[in-house]
Amino acid sequence: MEEDKPLILIIDDEESMRDSCSLILAREKLATLTADNGALGIRTAQESKPDLCLIDLKIPGLSGFEVLDQIKAIDPHIICIVITGYATVESAVEAMRRGAYDFLPKPFTPEELRIIIRRGLERRRLFLEAESLRREKKLMEENFITLVSHQLRSPLVAIAQYFEVILGGIVKDENTKAEMLSKAKNRVEGLLDLINDWLDIARMNAGQIIDNLKPFSITSLLQQQMEFYTPSAEEKGIHLTLDPPEGSDRVRGDSESLEQVFSNLISNAIKYNVKGGSIRLHSRGEETWIAVTVSDTGMGIPEEHLPYLFDQFYRVKRSESEKQKGSGLGLSIALKIVEAHKGRIEVSSTPGKGSTFAVYLPKAVG
Amino acid sequence: MEKSKAKILVIDDDPDFIDAVSPILKSAMYDVVTAPNPEQGKKKVLEEKPDLILLDIMMDSLFDGFSLCHQIKTDKEFESVKDTPIVHISAVKEMTGSRFQFKGEDQGMCGPDDYIDKPVKAADLLSRIERLLKG
Numbered sequence: 001m002e003e004d005k006p007l008i009l010i011i012d013d014e015e016s017m018r019d020s021c022s023l024i025l026a027r028e029k030l031a032t033l034t035a036d037n038g039a040l041g042i043r044t045a046q047e048s049k050p051d052l053c054l055i056d057l058k059i060p061g062l063s064g065f066e067v068l069d070q071i072k073a074i075d076p077h078i079i080c081i082v083i084t085g086y087a088t089v090e091s092a093v094e095a096m097r098r099g100a101y102d103f104l105p106k107p108f109t110p111e112e113l114r115i116i117i118r119r120g121l122e123r124r125r126l127f128l129e130a131e132s133l134r135r136e137k138k139l140m141e142e143n144f145i146t147l148v149s150h151q152l153r154s155p156l157v158a159i160a161q162y163f164e165v166i167l168g169g170i171v172k173d174e175n176t177k178a179e180m181l182s183k184a185k186n187r188v189e190g191l192l193d194l195i196n197d198w199l200d201i202a203r204m205n206a207g208q209i210i211d212n213l214k215p216f217s218i219t220s221l222l223q224q225q226m227e228f229y230t231p232s233a234e235e236k237g238i239h240l241t242l243d244p245p246e247g248s249d250r251v252r253g254d255s256e257s258l259e260q261v262f263s264n265l266i267s268n269a270i271k272y273n274v275k276g277g278s279i280r281l282h283s284r285g286e287e288t289w290i291a292v293t294v295s296d297t298g299m300g301i302p303e304e305h306l307p308y309l310f311d312q313f314y315r316v317k318r319s320e321s322e323k324q325k326g327s328g329l330g331l332s333i334a335l336k337i338v339e340a341h342k343g344r345i346e347v348s349s350t351p352g353k354g355s356t357f358a359v360y361l362p363k364a365v366g
Numbered sequence: 367m368e369k370s371k372a373k374i375l376v377i378d379d380d381p382d383f384i385d386a387v388s389p390i391l392k393s394a395m396y397d398v399v400t401a402p403n404p405e406q407g408k409k410k411v412l413e414e415k416p417d418l419i420l421l422d423i424m425m426d427s428l429f430d431g432f433s434l435c436h437q438i439k440t441d442k443e444f445e446s447v448k449d450t451p452i453v454h455i456s457a458v459k460e461m462t463g464s465r466f467q468f469k470g471e472d473q474g475m476c477g478p479d480d481y482i483d484k485p486v487k488a489a490d491l492l493s494r495i496e497r498l499l500k501g
Contacts (some may be wrong), residue, residue: 153457153484154380160485161386168488171389183382 005031006121009050011041011067012083013059021054024110038062042070045078051124052079052117054104057091065098072099077127079120083108085265103205149330151194155187197329200260204333206340212254213341215364218292219249222281225262233270239278240266247285250364257337258361262294264330265357269296272355285363289343292359300351311345370500373397376453377407377414377434383422383484390394390488396495406432411438411447418495421478423456431456432475451498452478455486 008030010021018034025032037040038061045053053071057064068080082095085106092103095338101120104112162180165171171180219242226242234242251258269279275295284291301309308314312332336346341361349355376397378384381402388398399414401407411419419438423431438444442463454477480494 150457157387157457157484158380160383161383164387164485164488165386170393170488176389180386183385187382 005029006052006124007031007033007048007050009041009045009053010034010047011036011053011059012056013037014056017056017083020110021113024113028114029119030117030121038064038067038070038143041067042074045071046074048161049075050078051193052081052120054178055080055082055100056217057082057084057095065094068095068098069304079124079126081120087092087190121329124190137317140248141326144155149196152191155191155194158187159184174191186263195332200333201329201336204257204340206336207342209254209257209337212256213252215250215252216255217249218251218253218258218283218290218361219245221255221259222262222283222292225259225266227282228263229270236270236273237275237277238270240270241278243280245285248363249283249285249290251290251361252362252364253341254337257340261334261337261359262292264304264334265294265359267356268330269294269298269357273298288363289360290363292361293356294359295354297354300353300355301347301349302351303349306347310345371395371397372417373399373414374418374420375399375401375407375410375414376420377401377404377410377431378420378422379403380422387420387486387491390486390491391495393488394492394495404410404431407434408437408444411444411450415447416450417444418498419450419452421452423454432477435478436475448449451480453480453482453498454478455482455484457484 005343008025010018010032012018012034013036015036018036022032033044033050035044036059038059041053041055041059042062044050055064055067055071059067062070064082064084068082071078071080071266076099079101080099082100082103083106084091084095084103092105095103101123102116115222162184166177166180171177175310187272222242226240226324230240257305266279266281273279273296279297280293282293282295284293305314310330310331314331315328335345338359338361341359345360346358348358374385374391374399376387376391377400379402384400384402388400391398399410399416401410407421410416420434421431431454435454437447438450438452479498482491482494
């Protein structure tokens with residue numbers, strides 16, 4: 001099929017029929033080919049791959065049914081419409097049984113022809129669309145597998161490569177060896193993090209979250225997070241504060257998965273912060289939402305990255321010297337969890353100044 | 367007899383791989399220059415005019431390595447260096463159905479002169495490089 005014009009093959013031994021059908025269809029901006037006998041019709045179908053075939057059941061030589069069979073054998077998805085002057089129930093049923101899309105009894109009006117052709121082509125269009133979607137999906141799946149494979153393999157090949165040069169005696173200096181082993185160790189840790197995150201995603205079942213929605217105070221969750229992260233924040237000279245709640249702080253949620261969300265946001269805020277910087281946790285009760293914000297005074301995120309931030313594996317590419325820690329999955333997991341709560345996450349950021357992640361969660365009623 | 371110092375450019379976004387593979391190349395008396403991404407890679411190719419390029423396939427996006435290889439071999443911009451042998455290195459193996467070499471060639475893209483899988487065995491890498499440098 002040409003990109004824009006569907007192609008219709010008319011197989012009929014009557015010249016007047018071929019001509020008039022071609023004319024009617026040409027007016028509909030459809031491309032047509034004709035054949036005056038079954039064998040030619042089949043050859044033409046083979047060569048030109050039409051979208052739709054009009055087949056006269058009573059053509060000399062091969063029977064119309066045989067032509068139908070053969071064309072279906074060439075491509076089962078060509079739409080076949082049989083034209084019959086013997087508008088008996090049996091021939092119609094037989095035609096459909098053999099895979100015809102529909103049948104058109106002679107004599108028929110131009111309008112009747114147009115209507116049946118249109119329906120047939122619509123069916124064809126839907127089929128082709130589904131096919132291309134299927135192909136796209138397969139491509140994406142293959143790429144996804146490739147992506148995952150790469151993410152899992154990269155740390156292992158780096159580690160193996162270090163072993164190769166150390167065990168192979170290519171590197172002899174003890175300091176260099178120690179450095180390499182230490183870098184290999186970092187990659188091991190990174191890989192374990194990645195696998196844990198992958199398992200989280202795999203295990204995370206939106207249904208489980210929805211089943212576990214309960215009212216609780218988000219302040220108590222944030223307090224626990226504060227206690228957990230204060231030591232590592234202080235190590236980097238970062239000041240972590242939790243504001244008293246503004247208005248109601250009772251959310252309707254699954255505390256276990258929400259812990260993961262805020263844990264991810266806070267650890268990012270620490271990771272990307274500057275020495276002596278600060279992180280502020282704040283919650284604000286609105287009419288139907290509780291808005292929880294995590295603000296940092298870190299390096300910020302350039303605007304062009306914001307739309308992709310929550311994509312799986314997306315990492316903002318910074319200087320080469322920065323060690324790539326983390327799996328790149330944290331935010332996409334966080335987004336999934338928040339969406340399972342029917343909430344949303346928003347991010348705003350000023351490069352050089354800091355970022356604010358706002359999580360909107362449903363307010364508990366009663 | 368001292369081996370004349372050939373220069374090898376390694377383009378790879380994994381700094382650990384670069385750190386691990388450089389000693390192998392240096393042990394064979396090659397000069398090593400590196401680039402961590404395609405953009406810098408392009409600059410270095412033109413600046414340093416290496417005798418051979420080791421190019422990682424899976425850089426930022428899935429096809430970065432291939433597009434870069436194709437560019438170097440066909441673009442006017444790289445006319446002066448288009449005959450530099452290029453070896454693709456990758457952690458992604460055929461098993462996953464993603465040896466992009468095939469898809470790349472399907473799309474009419476210029477492929478590399480050789481492929482090697484990560485992790486590389488020192489002897490294997492060095493013999494392939496030697497073969498390509500001999501011409």
